[in-house]
Amino acid sequence: MDLSYGPQYDAFRQEVRDFIATHRDQAPRGQGIRSEPVKRWQKLLIEHGYAARTIPVEYGGHGGEPDILKARIIGEEFAAAQVPGGLGGQGVSMLVPTLLELGTEEQKREFIPPTLAGDMVWCQGYSEPGAGSDLASLRTSAVLDGDEWVINGSKIWTSTAHLADWIFCLVRTEPDAKKHQGISFLLFRMDTPGIEIRPLVDMTMASNFNEVFFTDVRVPKDQIVGQRGEGWYVANAILGHERDSLGDPNASLARVNRLVELMKTETVDGQRAIDNPAFRDRLIKIQARVTALRMNDMRILSSRINGRGDTGLARLITKLQATELRHDLEGLGIDIMGEFGLMFGKGPHLRDQGSWQNHYMYFLGLIIGGGTSQIQKNIISERGLGMPREPKAVVPAGS
Amino acid sequence: MEFGLSEEQGLLRESVDRFLDDHADLDRVRKYADDPHDRGDDIWSGLAELGVPAVLVPETHGGIGLTALDAAVVAESLGAHAAPAPYLSTAVLAVAALRLAGDEAQQGAYLPRIADGSLRIGAAVSELSGARQGAAVEARDDGTLHGKALFVLDPDADAFLVADGTRRFHLVQADAGGVETTLLPQVDRTRRIAELALSGAPSEPLRGSGDPDVALQVIDLGRVIVAADTLGAAQEMLDQAVAYAKQREQFNRVIASFQAVKHLCAEMAAEIEPARALLWYAAHALDEVPDEARLMACHAKAHLAEVGQFVGKTATIVHGGMGFTDLLGLHYWFKRMGFNRQVLGGPERVREEAARVQGLA
Numbered sequence: 109m110d111l112s113y114g115p116q117y118d119a120f121r122q123e124v125r126d127f128i129a130t131h132r133d134q135a136p137r138g139q140g141i142r143s144e145p146v147k148r149w150q151k152l153l154i155e156h157g158y159a160a161r162t163i164p165v166e167y168g169g170h171g172g173e174p175d176i177l178k179a180r181i182i183g184e185e186f187a188a189a190q191v192p193g194g195l196g197g198q199g200v201s202m203l204v205p206t207l208l209e210l211g212t213e214e215q216k217r218e219f220i221p222p223t224l225a226g227d228m229v230w231c232q233g234y235s236e237p238g239a240g241s242d243l244a245s246l247r248t249s250a251v252l253d254g255d256e257w258v259i260n261g262s263k264i265w266t267s268t269a270h271l272a273d274w275i276f277c278l279v280r281t282e283p284d285a286k287k288h289q290g291i292s293f294l295l296f297r298m299d300t301p302g303i304e305i306r307p308l309v310d311m312t313m314a315s316n317f318n319e320v321f322f323t324d325v326r327v328p329k330d331q332i333v334g335q336r337g338e339g340w341y342v343a344n345a346i347l348g349h350e351r352d353s354l355g356d357p358n359a360s361l362a363r364v365n366r367l368v369e370l371m372k373t374e375t376v377d378g379q380r381a382i383d384n385p386a387f388r389d390r391l392i393k394i395q396a397r398v399t400a401l402r403m404n405d406m407r408i409l410s411s412r413i414n415g416r417g418d419t420g421l422a423r424l425i426t427k428l429q430a431t432e433l434r435h436d437l438e439g440l441g442i443d444i445m446g447e448f449g450l451m452f453g454k455g456p457h458l459r460d461q462g463s464w465q466n467h468y469m470y471f472l473g474l475i476i477g478g479g480t481s482q483i484q485k486n487i488i489s490e491r492g493l494g495m496p497r498e499p500k501a502v503v504p505a506g507s
Numbered sequence: 508m509e510f511g512l513s514e515e516q517g518l519l520r521e522s523v524d525r526f527l528d529d530h531a532d533l534d535r536v537r538k539y540a541d542d543p544h545d546r547g548d549d550i551w552s553g554l555a556e557l558g559v560p561a562v563l564v565p566e567t568h569g570g571i572g573l574t575a576l577d578a579a580v581v582a583e584s585l586g587a588h589a590a591p592a593p594y595l596s597t598a599v600l601a602v603a604a605l606r607l608a609g610d611e612a613q614q615g616a617y618l619p620r621i622a623d624g625s626l627r628i629g630a631a632v633s634e635l636s637g638a639r640q641g642a643a644v645e646a647r648d649d650g651t652l653h654g655k656a657l658f659v660l661d662p663d664a665d666a667f668l669v670a671d672g673t674r675r676f677h678l679v680q681a682d683a684g685g686v687e688t689t690l691l692p693q694v695d696r697t698r699r700i701a702e703l704a705l706s707g708a709p710s711e712p713l714r715g716s717g718d719p720d721v722a723l724q725v726i727d728l729g730r731v732i733v734a735a736d737t738l739g740a741a742q743e744m745l746d747q748a749v750a751y752a753k754q755r756e757q758f759n760r761v762i763a764s765f766q767a768v769k770h771l772c773a774e775m776a777a778e779i780e781p782a783r784a785l786l787w788y789a790a791h792a793l794d795e796v797p798d799e800a801r802l803m804a805c806h807a808k809a810h811l812a813e814v815g816q817f818v819g820k821t822a823t824i825v826h827g828g829m830g831f832t833d834l835l836g837l838h839y840w841f842k843r844m845g846f847n848r849q850v851l852g853g854p855e856r857v858r859e860e861a862a863r864v865q866g867l868a
Contacts, residue, residue: 109509109510109511109513109576109787109791109795110508110509111508111510111791111795112508113508114508177508368865368867382867382868383868385859385868388858388859388862388867388868389855389858389859391862391867392806392809392858392859392861392862393809393810393813393858395806395861396785396806396809396810396858396861397781397810399785399788399803399806400781400782400784400785400806400810401781403510403781403784403785403787403788404780404781404783404784404785406510406784406788407510407511407784407787409508409510410508410509410510410511411510411511413508414509418511421776421780422780422781422783422784425773425776425777425780425781428773428777429777429781482766482770484773485766485769485770485773485774485777486766486769486770486773488773488776488777489763489769489770489772489773489776490769492773492776493749493769493772493773493776494749494753495749495752495753495763495764495768495769495772496753496761496763496764497764498764498765498766498769499760499764
């Protein structure tokens with residue numbers, strides 16, 4: 109066990125701290141994704157290597173060497189200073205890494221620089237009403253007509269579709285191939301004629317999701333990543349990135365610390381929540397789970413740094429455990445407030461801007477999104493424990 | 508940076524595993540469980556050849572002087588084999604008490620004999636984590652002990668480490684006058700516990716234990732070791748459940764292909780993996796992160812108790828009716844984790860201490 113990052117990293121950490129101290133007044137404060145302050149901040153971060161750190165300069169990145177610990181330190185310091193880090197979103201976090209791995213040179217030059225700069229916003233067109241956990245059964249079709257794909261069908265759960273310039277989208281191009289081999293990965297503009305977007309209100313009453321409908325949408329033939337029929341492989345490269353980003357144990361730690369503070373100020377019958385043994389017991393239980401997941405994360409990090417592949421199972425359980433834990437943690441926040449925990453919207457008596465109810469529901473969404481807990485358990489048991497897949501259902505004759 | 512076991516720790520684990528695979532298999536464990544005169548001397552002396560009792564004994568006293576994490580690695584292996592051995596009492600609690608509170612002469616007299624496996628010291632310390640009805644030990648000025656200690660670990664030892672009502676430690680020879688042990692039949696038959704009646708038993712105090720932090724430090728270490736034992740047992744139960752599910756057929760297919768069964772196994776793995784990282788960190792913190800040591804020991808003890816309870820139930824269910832039988836013997840691990848849950852403080856009590864450590868209670 110050696111949990112120190114080493115002297116060269118201590119120096120790097122100081123560098124990041126100095127940067128934040130010097131520049132924090134330039135950080136955006138709640139402005140939208142296309143605003144000038146956000147873009148200026150992103151540009152500054154890329155220049156200093158605090159965003160797009162390992163992406164080559166010719167694609168608009170900083171061009172640094174991959175270094176997991178430096179990336180970690182940047183994340184930790186920006187989070188600790190409560191200063192926004194580099195741009196996130198599905199373009200930066202999911203499409204860019206995929207293009208770097210599987211895109212053509214032209215695609216890299218065309219799409220990566222404006223995406224990193226915040227000038228090109230993306231949404232992801234994967235799930236369909238009939239293709240959720242069984243994503244590979246998707247039916248949105250793309251048929252080649254001359255130099256264009258003609259797309260028909262619909263997508264659902266499309267976050268930020270209403271704000272996006274472009275979509276990366278899975279479509280069926282080979283209807284006669286086996287289901288995983290008939291899919292292609294297309295890129296196209298969201299203002300292409302034939303696209304209709306309908307907002308989908310979720311249980312938090314926000315409308316970040318959308319349904320997207322395609323009617324004879326015509327897309328240039330070369331806007332495909334990988335070859336025809338390779339879309340499933342391309343998409344899975346991205347899903348790996350998503351699975352890694354969902355379970356940030358340091359965010360849970362910050363939240364459990366906030367919960368402790370809240371329990372010291374909320375009272376019932378004049379007694380603080382923290383002085384109620386039942387609540388206290390639930391708090392410490394959750395604190396132990398948060399600690400365990402943080403250590404699990406450290407173990408994975410260290411295994412990656414040292415180039416060992418001995419943490420497969422530890423990695424597979426992260427999404428399942430982190431989302432379930434966060435939901436439980438936010439739920440305890442509500443319970444210690446009792447009826448105050450019900451306050452929602454813009455009325456009086458809100459604690460922490462109503463974030464406990466909001467997160468309680470949001471993380472229920474994350475238990476489902478990005479591969480449900482049940483799908484995660486399939487993955488853990490099959491890939492982690494070597495248990496066989498459930499045999500395919502036999503379709504009765506004549507149906 | 509390196510979060511995980513070192514190569515040496517991996518080898519230590521392997522060597523203890525290999526010995527226990529051969530010399531403490533389930534048949535041997537059953538024999539110990541059925542025969543009250545069987546002290547498992549063959550197992551303990553074999554472990555002594557590997558250096559197990561010497562893990563925490565300083566080199567100056569004939570030990571190996573390893574870390575709490577090394578000691579936890581050994582405990583994991585013992586738990587995985589449900590092995591009967593006076594490890595917690597002799598090699599962990601007594602060694603820690605002697606190191607922290609024994610004087611030079613006491614360390615010189617006891618530690619080398621613990622290290623070479625020739626001396627077993629039982630532990631009468633349960634009152635430090637909560638005194639149940641009837642338990643109270645009083646130390647008199649004349650050096651005698653009076654009263655009763657409950658749930659004394661390894662009562663067939665040569666001597667006892669006894670904590671009195673003021674949380675000070677004393678050593679008592681088992682064959683001294685005024686010492687009477689009564690075995691307490693209990694559910695985990697891979698361990699023995701007893702009542703210890705003390706009526707003017709001559710004792711030697713560990714003078715350093717006037718510092719109240721000594722008892723706490725000994726308990727912190729003991730809790731991490733107990734949690735490590737549970738971790739090993741839980742992993743073993745999961746492994747057995749997965750292996751059983753892969754060969755047991757119903758409805759013309761192995762039951763490991765049913766999602767209902769797979770999900771139970773996935774849930775066990777999902778609990779065990781983070782618990783392993785927590786346990787390693789808690790053990791590391793005992794030596795290297797003093798500010799967090801007590802809190803992490805509490806978290807590890809309480810959390811592993813819950814994980815162990817869940818895995819014990821779930822792995823048994825995966826085995827179906829066979830899991831319920833003595834034929835298969837899965838219950839040895841189930842009961843081992845049940846024992847670990849209560850000893851040195853049940854989870855609710857330990858969580859309350861975790862709250863107190865943070866100033867929250």
